[in-house]
Amino acid sequence: MLVDSHCHLDHDDFDADRAAVISRAHAAGVRRIVVPATHAANWTRLQRLCTARENIFAAYGLHPCFMQHHSDADLELLERVLTRPDTAVAVGEIGLDRVLPNPDESSQIAQLKLFDAQLHLARAHALPVIVHARGAVEAVIHAIRRVGNLNGVVHCYSGSLEQARQLIDLGFMLSFGGAITYSRAHRIRKLVRQLPLDAILLETDSPDQPDSEHKGQRNEPAHLLSVFNVLCELRTESSDTIAQRCYANTTRLFNLPQ
C-alpha cells in the first residue's frame, strides 16, 4: 500500500477522467492521496472532491507560484477553512519559489510575507505544512526556524544532505517524486540513499513531474509505483519495509486514520 503525499488531483487536467485516474491509482496500490491546494478559487471544488471520497485528503493554502491570484482576504478565508473541523490535514501548498521567471525583489518579499503568515496559521491550528521550496531551501529553513514549533514536509526536495538534516531536526520530512527515477539525477539519488527512512515520503506532484517511464506525459498518482520501485533500488531495506515505513510516515505526519 502506498500513499501519494502530493498530487494536484483537483487540477483541470484531470477533469475529463478523474474517476478513472483514481481507479488506476487504487489498482496500482496507491490507496491514499493528499491533495494540496494552490489558490482560493479552487478550495470549494477541492473540498467537494475530498469529502466525496474517504481516501483523498485535502490541504489548504496559498501557493507561491500563484501570487497574482491571491488577495489579503484569502488569508482570512484560510483561517476560517482551517477552523472547520475535519477539513484540512495540512496547510499547503505554501512556500517560496526563487526559480519563477523574474522573481523580482518585491515579489520575493510578498512571497515571504505570505509564507510566514501561513506558517503562523499552521502553528496556531496545530497542523503540519506542505512546503514548496524551489531554489529556496535555505530561505525556507530560516522561515521555519523563525516561526518555530512546526512540522511538515518539504516536497520535491532538492536541497543538500546538510539542509535535510536541519529540516529533520526541525520536525520535517522530505518528499521525493519523479526526479529520482532519472539515472542522471546523481545528486538527488545519492541523497535518497543517505536519509533515514523515517524522514522519507513519496509523491507524484501530478499532473507535473512525470517519472522517466512517463516522460512528456501527464503525470498521475498510479505512477507513484515507478517512484517507489526506484526508491527500492536505491535503498538497502526490503520493498515491504520501505512501503510500510513510507505509509506510516505519511499517516503519522498528516494524522490520517490508521
Ligand SMILES: [Zn+2]
Ligand atoms: Zn505541488
